[in-house]
Amino acid sequence: MSDTKKLSITKLRKTFKHVIAPKDANYDKARTVVAGDIDRRPAVIIKVTNANEVAQVIALAKETGLALAIRSGGHSVHSVVDGGIVLDLSMMKDLQIDTNTKTAWAETGLTASEYTTAASAHGLTTGFGDTGSVGIGGITLGGGVGYLVRKHGLTIDNLLAAEIVTADGQILQIDEKNHADLFWAIRGGGGNFGVVTKFKFQLQDLPQAYGGMLFLPATAETIASFLTEAESAPEELSAIVNVMPAPPMPFLAEEHHGKMIIMALMLYAGDPAQGEKVMEPFRKFATPFADMLRPISYTEMFPPENGEYHPIAVSKNMFLDKVDQSVAETMLKHLQASTGMMSVTQLRVLGGAMARVPVDGTAYAHRNSKIMANLAVIFQNLDEKPIHEKWVNEYQKAIQQSDKGGYVNFINTLGETELNAAYPGSTLEKLRQVKAKYDPTNLFKMNHNIKP
Numbered sequence: 001m002s003d004t005k006k007l008s009i010t011k012l013r014k015t016f017k018h019v020i021a022p023k024d025a026n027y028d029k030a031r032t033v034v035a036g037d038i039d040r041r042p043a044v045i046i047k048v049t050n051a052n053e054v055a056q057v058i059a060l061a062k063e064t065g066l067a068l069a070i071r072s073g074g075h076s077v078h079s080v081v082d083g084g085i086v087l088d089l090s091m092m093k094d095l096q097i098d099t100n101t102k103t104a105w106a107e108t109g110l111t112a113s114e115y116t117t118a119a120s121a122h123g124l125t126t127g128f129g130d131t132g133s134v135g136i137g138g139i140t141l142g143g144g145v146g147y148l149v150r151k152h153g154l155t156i157d158n159l160l161a162a163e164i165v166t167a168d169g170q171i172l173q174i175d176e177k178n179h180a181d182l183f184w185a186i187r188g189g190g191g192n193f194g195v196v197t198k199f200k201f202q203l204q205d206l207p208q209a210y211g212g213m214l215f216l217p218a219t220a221e222t223i224a225s226f227l228t229e230a231e232s233a234p235e236e237l238s239a240i241v242n243v244m245p246a247p248p249m250p251f252l253a254e255e256h257h258g259k260m261i262i263m264a265l266m267l268y269a270g271d272p273a274q275g276e277k278v279m280e281p282f283r284k285f286a287t288p289f290a291d292m293l294r295p296i297s298y299t300e301m302f303p304p305e306n307g308e309y310h311p312i313a314v315s316k317n318m319f320l321d322k323v324d325q326s327v328a329e330t331m332l333k334h335l336q337a338s339t340g341m342m343s344v345t346q347l348r349v350l351g352g353a354m355a356r357v358p359v360d361g362t363a364y365a366h367r368n369s370k371i372m373a374n375l376a377v378i379f380q381n382l383d384e385k386p387i388h389e390k391w392v393n394e395y396q397k398a399i400q401q402s403d404k405g406g407y408v409n410f411i412n413t414l415g416e417t418e419l420n421a422a423y424p425g426s427t428l429e430k431l432r433q434v435k436a437k438y439d440p441t442n443l444f445k446m447n448h449n450i451k452p
């Protein structure tokens with residue numbers, strides 16, 4: 001029987017130090033996730049401080065039958081649940097960096113920028129995504145696509161081991177040799193298999209770099225040329241190319257505001273002088289509206305964020321084989337037709353180290369996918385949602401190519417279609433088998449749920 005009444009907050013406070021209940025002043029802050037349209041009210045939020053407490057929360061969820069959500073950085077739509085228990089890892093921020101072996105043990109309450117700032121002090125890093133406040137828990141378990149994807153692969157390609165608390169309360173140390181099936185599954189399979197308390201990452205040398213933002217006018221020609229150049233550039237270069245109407249940014253002349261632009265976030269992970277040469281062609285596709293590329297430290301790729309920003313958006317994630325002028329034309333047409341507050345198409349050129357990992361080497365099976373695309377529209381009024389969903393669905397259909405996959409961390413709607421896109425081929429079946437072994441009752445289901 002599942003029953004919130006079974007929860008005695010007073011009793012819980014005797015077991016756990018950090019218990020947040022609906023009447024507490026910090027309840028609203030603790031239950032808020034990034035997405036502005038998620039407004040769920042858990043029965044309790046427990047901020048854990050070690051693996052034993054994680055095991056105790058798991059036992060509590062089983063005993064009460066209440067739904068359990070796991071939260072690291074709170075950037076997904078899965079980490080809060082109505083009437084259930086939120087296991088919040090954000091107090092677990094220990095980070096042990098070994099500069100000799102160039103490895104790090106990191107607790108999963110760390111954010112990407114906290115980890116990066118500490119590692120960069122030693123001229124070392126591990127690649128996460130483009131946003132510093134994203135939790136290393138969620139991003140790693142889904143794959144992790146960021147500024148080092150072509151040079152050093154996904155985040156999971158730099159994952160050496162993990163500590164995980166499984167549904168039966170066991171605390172397991174897992175890697176390629178120990179519980180290899182589970183270690184395979186957590187590299188892309190999300191939070192389906194247990195609560196990861198620590199990751200052991202490979203650190204990469206990155207004492208200096210070249211990069212930042214480049215703003216160009218977006219035409220079919222500049223978009224196609226940009227993507228072609230990014231695909232053939234050395235692997236040190238990874239670019240996140242946003243095609244969108246120019247926001248009223250202070251460094252963009254007013255005459256450009258609202259016009260279609262390329263806002264490219266670029267990093268050359270290597271010698272800045274070489275990086276400058278590699279960036280040269282990009283600067284020449286058109287006269288830049290703003291050119292902020294420069295010698296840069298990796299930590300600067302995570303600019304300060306507004307923690308109070310909670311956008312309402314609909315989005316689709318997909319992979320493309322190529323973006324030529326005709327595809328770019330279609331993109332511009334759809335972006336211009338959107339009635340949202342802000343519409344954007346984000347393109348990430350993949351390949352390089354990411355593509356050298358075998359397709360079945362991890363649960364992230366999109367190793368041959370060429371370009372990742374995120375189609376998104378941000379809007380203010382929830383009543384408008386159906387209009388924007390229609391827009392994004394039609395847009396996706398119009399540019400769909402041979403690759404029907406999607407990246408689990410960017411898929412925000414749940415269902416079998418989404419699961420099949422995230423886990424193509426034999427991946428999903430293999431994940432189901434691992435799930436049946438480690439979580440047969442499907443305790444961990446607040447995610448892109450893989451049923452045992």
Ligand SMILES: Cc1cc2nc3c(=O)[nH]c(=O)nc-3n(C[C@H](O)[C@H](O)[C@H](O)COP(=O)(O)OP(=O)(O)OC[C@H]3O[C@@H](n4cnc5c(N)ncnc54)[C@H](O)[C@@H]3O)c2cc1C
Pocket residue numbers: 034069070071072073074075076077078079080089108128129130131133134135136137138139140141142143144145146190191192194195196197409410446447
């Ligand atoms: C603004 C923004 C920018 C982004 N940029 C990128 C990017 O550049 N690259 C990229 O790859 N992704 C990116 N993402 C997607 C992001 O990786 C996912 O949303 C990810 O799930 C967020 O992780 P989190 O820990 O912050 O989220 P949470 O919501 O806290 O966690 C997400 C889910 O992951 C699981 N989970 C998290 N931690 C654990 C754990 N320790 N043990 C077990 N399960 C766990 C749970 O199921 C949880 O519900 C971005 C998202 C946003 C909102």
